[in-house]
Amino acid sequence: MMNIFADFNERIKKIVETLELKAQDGGALDLSRIAVEPPRDASHGDLAINAAMVLAKQVGENPRAVAERIAAELKRDADVVGVEVAGPGFVNLRLNDGFWQARLAGILDEATDYGRSEIGAGRKVNVEYVSANPTGPMHVGHCRGAVVGDALANILAFSGHDVTKEYYINDAGVQIGVLARSALLRYREALGDDIGEIPAGLYPGDYLVPVGQALAKEFGRDLLQKPEDEALGLIADRTIDAMLAMIREDLALLNVNHEVFFSERKLHADNAKAIRSAITDLTLKGHVYKGTLPPPKGQKDEDWEDREQTLFRSTDVGDDIDRPLVKSDGSYTYFAADVAYIKDKLDRGFNDLIFVLGADHSGYIKRMEALAKAVSGGAASLTILICQLVKLYRDGEPVRMSKRAGEFVTLREVVEEVGRDPIRFMMLYRKNDAPLDFDFAKVTEQSKDNPVFYVQYASARTHSVFRQAREQLGDLPFDRASLKAAAGRLTDEGEIALIKKLAEYPRLIESAALAHEPHRLAFYLYDLASTFHGHWNRGTDNVDLRFVKVNDPQLTHARLGLVQAVSDVLTSGLALIGAEAPTEMR
Known part of the structure; x- marks a missing residue:
């Protein structure tokens, strides 16, 4: 994997050794904050280096003086054609065409x-996302978290992490009782009983009608003869299975496929053995005590029940308040199940835990981070990504609720109307913690203003160039070896600019993985597509810049190598997002 920024970072560290720079305190220099990046303004060069500013205070010298010494060494580098010290001590580099031509050849090899890397070093990462209650079909609110989690998991895997995609089934809460009672009504309806209007508090959507029909077919009227608890237990089991099958189908439409579906019921099985074991483990580590909590902020004293409880000492590990583990009736709190679930993940060997949650879960962040720290002894990391709300529009007008679901627009309805790829791309075309407006009309229009179309159109254009070349040049071979062999013919500024944009891809993947920000990939692909379309348009105005030059097969090979590399990166990036790289636009 060729990451030119990492390559030059190593070159800078060797220069620091050559200059024999010494820390004032006699210790080793801290080189960890040295960064080699693309400059914000392309006119400043190809690479911007902050080494002088990182080192100046450590060595007790002026930053620009250190920068001048580093610059003098860089001028000896055969790949460098220009070095400039700028601002407080940045070193800006320009690299020669031969360097970029060699990068293109390397891209074609891979x-x-x-862009694939090993920075993850095989660390086991659990990415949990969607995890909606199994009480109905997926709705558009689940859509964003599904895409963010899935794309992040793909990027982490591509960067060398050992990733598991997980869905937590909330099948042990009050909502399951509501679901069972709602399905019971539909069961009676299927038997021919008049059920009237669905009572308030139950699920009204007609997605439960087939569940009722299946129950009637399996049990006849037998369930009505059983004790209510037994009947509702059977109904709950069948309904959860039916809802999970529906959820899996809905997610598959979005190209989301989890490897693990973890049932919350597992934690409560065998008299909550897993929860009891997890609390015992926390107790032995000194994180559990008996005590009282102050009333929540904003609550009057007379409304507060002041009593001794079993508490997790979460304030010792970063939380704002200690958390109850056992209710006054002896049952476990919801948070106690979280303790067991985190312990289960750590027992499965995961080093890093990532949760992608909805906007209403921001209050979970500190308590869950504290919990992971306590259970793992600080050995594991836990990250929670919050996905803000998605608002649906059609030509600027808010979209009405779904008839089928009764209360919301289903994920299936959105996929069937606009397709999987526009959803996956556009859900990433804004950072997850910012609200997102999704307009059905805008995400399907064929224009530069529609990012997913613009990127996929670039992919289709790369393939059309090869079709054109085969039509005009007949049997000329277009294998990768012959394409990269001619790379030295690329000297036009637009061609070099495209190679430079391609050279950013490995660094982009690594930074998106480390920062847990998959939206960076969508932004990059749009920038790459824009650079490619821009160069294409230059060829429209100037025939000498066109990709296919019938009278110059070698130059054609060089330019087709560039087109192939663009196609490779678009295909790779779109696959990580979970979208198709089309060979033609229909």
């Missing part, structure tokens, strides 16, 4: 594996 094909769609270009």
